[in-house]
Amino acid sequence: xxxxxxxxxxxxxxxxxxxxxxxxxxxxxxxxxxxxxxxxxxxxxxxxxxxxxxxxxxxxxxxxxxxxxxxxxxxxxxxxxxxxxxxxxxxxxxxxxxxxxxxxxxxxxxxxxxxxxxxxxxxxxxxxxxxxxxxxxxxxxxxxxxxxxxxxxxxxxxxxxxxxxxxxxxxxxxxxxxxxxxxxxxxxxxxxxxxxxxxxxxxxxxxxxxxxxxxxxxxxxxxxxxxxxxxxxxxxxxxxxxxxxxxxxxxxxxxxxxxxxxxxxxxxxxxxxxxxxxxxxxxxxxxxxxxxxxxxxxxxxxxxxxxxxxxxxxxxxxxxxxxxxxxxxxxxxxxxxxxxxxxxxxxxxxxxxxxxxxxxxxxxxxxxxx
Amino acid sequence: xxxxxxxxxxxxxxxxxxxxxxxxxxxxxxxxxxxxxxxxxxxxxxxxxxxxxxxxxxxxxxxxxxxxxxxxxxxxxxxxxxxxxxxxxxxxxxxxxxxxxxxxxxxxxxxxxxxxxxxxxxxxxxxxxxxxxxxxxxxxxxxxxxxxxxxxxxxxxxxxxxxxxxxxxxxxxxxxxxxxxxxxxxxxxxxxxxxxxxxxxxxxxxxxxxxxxxxxxxxxxxxxxxxxxxxxxxxxxxxxxxxxxxxxxxxxxxxxxxxxxxxxxxxxxxxxxxxxxxxxxxxxxxxxxxxxxxxxxxxxxxxxxxxxxxxxxxxxxxxxxxxxxxxxxxxxxxxxxxxxxxxxxxxxxxxxxxxxxxxxxxxxxxxxxx
Numbered sequence: 001x002x003x004x005x006x007x008x009x010x011x012x013x014x015x016x017x018x019x020x021x022x023x024x025x026x027x028x029x030x031x032x033x034x035x036x037x038x039x040x041x042x043x044x045x046x047x048x049x050x051x052x053x054x055x056x057x058x059x060x061x062x063x064x065x066x067x068x069x070x071x072x073x074x075x076x077x078x079x080x081x082x083x084x085x086x087x088x089x090x091x092x093x094x095x096x097x098x099x100x101x102x103x104x105x106x107x108x109x110x111x112x113x114x115x116x117x118x119x120x121x122x123x124x125x126x127x128x129x130x131x132x133x134x135x136x137x138x139x140x141x142x143x144x145x146x147x148x149x150x151x152x153x154x155x156x157x158x159x160x161x162x163x164x165x166x167x168x169x170x171x172x173x174x175x176x177x178x179x180x181x182x183x184x185x186x187x188x189x190x191x192x193x194x195x196x197x198x199x200x201x202x203x204x205x206x207x208x209x210x211x212x213x214x215x216x217x218x219x220x221x222x223x224x225x226x227x228x229x230x231x232x233x234x235x236x237x238x239x240x241x242x243x244x245x246x247x248x249x250x251x252x253x254x255x256x257x258x259x260x261x262x263x264x265x266x267x268x269x270x271x272x273x274x275x276x277x278x279x280x281x282x283x284x285x286x287x288x289x290x291x292x293x294x295x296x297x298x299x300x301x302x303x304x305x306x307x308x309x310x311x312x313x314x315x316x317x318x319x320x321x322x323x324x325x326x327x328x329x330x331x332x333x334x335x336x337x338x339x340x341x342x343x344x345x346x347x348x349x350x351x352x353x354x355x356x357x358x359x360x361x362x363x364x365x366x367x368x369x370x
Numbered sequence: 371x372x373x374x375x376x377x378x379x380x381x382x383x384x385x386x387x388x389x390x391x392x393x394x395x396x397x398x399x400x401x402x403x404x405x406x407x408x409x410x411x412x413x414x415x416x417x418x419x420x421x422x423x424x425x426x427x428x429x430x431x432x433x434x435x436x437x438x439x440x441x442x443x444x445x446x447x448x449x450x451x452x453x454x455x456x457x458x459x460x461x462x463x464x465x466x467x468x469x470x471x472x473x474x475x476x477x478x479x480x481x482x483x484x485x486x487x488x489x490x491x492x493x494x495x496x497x498x499x500x501x502x503x504x505x506x507x508x509x510x511x512x513x514x515x516x517x518x519x520x521x522x523x524x525x526x527x528x529x530x531x532x533x534x535x536x537x538x539x540x541x542x543x544x545x546x547x548x549x550x551x552x553x554x555x556x557x558x559x560x561x562x563x564x565x566x567x568x569x570x571x572x573x574x575x576x577x578x579x580x581x582x583x584x585x586x587x588x589x590x591x592x593x594x595x596x597x598x599x600x601x602x603x604x605x606x607x608x609x610x611x612x613x614x615x616x617x618x619x620x621x622x623x624x625x626x627x628x629x630x631x632x633x634x635x636x637x638x639x640x641x642x643x644x645x646x647x648x649x650x651x652x653x654x655x656x657x658x659x660x661x662x663x664x665x666x667x668x669x670x671x672x673x674x675x676x677x678x679x680x681x682x683x684x685x686x687x688x689x690x691x692x693x694x695x696x697x698x699x700x701x702x703x704x705x706x707x708x709x710x711x712x713x714x715x716x717x718x719x720x721x722x723x724x725x726x727x728x729x730x731x732x733x734x735x736x737x738x739x740x
Contacts, residue, residue, distance in 0.1 A: 052627035055602050057579070058586045061627040062723045065730070108715070108723045123590055123598060124605045124626075182714030190711025201715055209427070209720035212582075216428045220493055228493060232425055235494045256494075257422035257431040310718035328718060341560025342712070344552030345478070345571055348680035348698060350579035353432045353478045360435070 002035050008280060011161040016093070020045060022103035024091070027162040029098060029154065036084070036094040048110045049131035051205070055124045059208045062131045064108040081195035083142045092139070098155065099162045101138045101200070109133025109203065116175040118205050132175045132204035138162060140196040147196055147304065148183065149294035153287035160275075160286055163200075163311070167275045170202045171316045178203045178210055178315045179274070186306025188332060188339060198309075206315055210323075214315065217322040229324035230271055242362040245292045249285035252293045254362040259352040261334035262305065262361050264293055267326040274313035274325050290327070292370065297331065299368030306339075307331040372405050378650060381531040386463070390415060392473035394461070397532040399468060399524065406454070406464040418480045419501035421575070425494045429578045432501045434478040451565035453512045462509070468525065469532045471508045471570070479503025479573065486545040488575050502545045502574035508532060510566040517566055517674065518553065519664035526657035530645075533570075533681070534653070537645045540572045541686045548573045548580055548685045549644070556676025558702060558709060568679075576685055580693075584685065587692040599694035600641055612732040615662045619655035622663045624732040629722040631704035632675065632731050634663055637696040644683035644695050660697070662740065667701065669738030676709075677701040 003015040007027070014026040014034035020043045026034040049064040080091045092100055112132035119127040140151060140159055151159070163181050170179050183198035184191050206214065220228040236242060236253045244264055245252040252266045266289060268282050278286075297305050308330050314323040332340045334356060345351045373385040377397070384396040384404035390413045396404040419434035450461045462470055482502035489497040510521060510529055521529070533551050540549050553568035554561050576584065590598040606612060606623045614634055615622040622636045636659060638652050648656075667675050678700050684693040702710045704726060715721045 054625070054627040054629070055598060056583055056586065058582075059720070059722075061629055062721070063627075063727060064723055064725055065727045123594070124601045178719075180714065180719050182718055184711075184713040189713050190709065191713075199714060201719070201721070203719075203721060207715070207719035207721035209718070212428075212720075213426055216426065224493070228425065231494045255424070257424040257433075259424070259431055308714055308717055310714055312718075330717070339560065341554075343554040343559050343561075344550065344569060344678050344680055345577075347678055347700070348552055348579070348682075349548075349550050349571070349573075349577035350429070350582075351432070351571070351573060351577035352429075353434055355434055357433060357435045 024102040027099040038093045040089045051129035051131050053126040079195050081139050097142045099158050104135035107135035134202040136200040138198045144195050156287035164275045175204045176202045182310040188306035214319045241359050244365045249282045250289045254358040258358040260330040261356045262331040264329045265326050271324045273320050296365045296368045300364050301336045305331045305333050394472040397469040408463045410459045421499035423496040449565050451509050467512045469528050474505035477505035504572040506570040508568045514565050523657035534645045545574045546572045552680040558676035584689045611729050614735045619652045620659045624728040628728040630700040631726045632701040634699045635696050641694045643690045666735045666738045670734050671706045675701045675703050
């Protein structure tokens, strides 16, 4: 049985159960109703992983050893993210779709049973916890070829509505503390499924980078009474030299201290905490700038750039007035035949070295003819 | 003119000036004296880079745009780390060597002029600084083929003496706050020179991972009166299951919350702050365990494993009683044809997901027949 819900921008969501009990959500713009049943045999769900504390850094590491057996390279004729055609039964039972979100088949993080809390962090004697959270897959189009940048503006609007919906719903789960929708693109960052898609990780703890951003923003608020990100944005708007694109509601810039050869932050001009707080006007203005930025990125070298594109948001239950929504795109590609590798300094010390000035990469991005 | 100095373990150091004013240091065990002159034309030294503050994380990023033009792939017949033979003039003027250390030709960090201090960190309005510090290259052998694991124990002892010497000397420089000797191995981590060598980065600030480790260790000391690393080590020795190798002075283990498919920490049983504090007995016992660990690592899949091997030390000027020396080896290789990629969760959120249990990888490493 399908469960239907009306969202904004004319988008309808249809939820259906998959054969193994997972949920698939169709996001449609034409009032479609969805009812195709998952014809695959029932499959046992994998177990839940473990949270272990790295005591030297006081950070959780997820041990997801149960994922090891997962399928990495399906046969070419069977992309699990394509819609089902005839007897080729995929993750999406219907024969077509606009945007779908389904629970990951081999999730690193899973919904815990009953009440859940992370163990107290007390150094090397800290108990292991269960790896609570949610991992979802989001498919941008049923067209196997292409990429985010090839989507129509209208499709990006549906995609954004799906992201917003997921953030709204996942924020209601009491065990979820932070939500990160992201897209990995390119074999250089380990992507084995080329079908345009992203992932949504909903953590039961604050990931270390979020924890650090929060602590820095809190200190800045205490000392200046201002929101750090707002001042960062003001400086980028004032400096101008690193701005890549801008419209009435959004600005895209290479940050002053970028860590990657190509790094772009896309932020609303009127700051919000997360995707769920975007106004309809902001949401409607996102497709244009996001497509422009992605086309500029691929245009720099005329090749498909490997990238990681991540929504940074305020955590679900704290720091709502301290951290701001922005979309961060980073690429390790520094020239057609060259990648930036995170080796000794970056990986072991956390000290980033950049060979390309942000002003220079911003200029290269602006110079792309669209 | 060569400047000679006697170190421990019968090692003699000869310092010579290179044509462009850089210093090369030969570390020898047979009382050699070194005098070969650098015959290459004088070359202008590249400029110094910039330190920019990433205000969202309050971390310095080094902008080393002057390095962009550096040579990445020298012609095959001319490895710049091989000794000079006839007319092929390399970075090492002599026709043979045991271990040499020379200043990096395209350093990310350079010795600053005059007195130096990092700018105050005050959010987005923080001034840029100059990228003060030192970058050195350390060659493990004049034999172009082979790898760390193929060195003789006696050569590893000379190499260790060279590392100790560099830490001693660099610690005297008032602008240096942290020293990290590391080795990147394998094309998978971006290494373009296969000649066995490492690098020494001496930072004028605390790299972010060191800063975090220091804060965590300080809190643990405040709360328990104990040194965090010592308790971590005690737990590993008690648990036993993750120990890979051990001798009278050192232990090698896969940490309880390892972040990489293969990760090994090698630590002295009697803790010290840094390489310079190792006792002669500890130093003499290092070659055996380091070679065993590296041979086990390559033995797991019977291939040359890509790795990053880094000496973690206490900072030069603070936390000397809080952080401990250990040698961390991490590999992204999780199976012969498979790498672990740091994508959305690890790279953008700092949240590590591990598919392999540390107890399992420790078992695989122990099972290797040497």
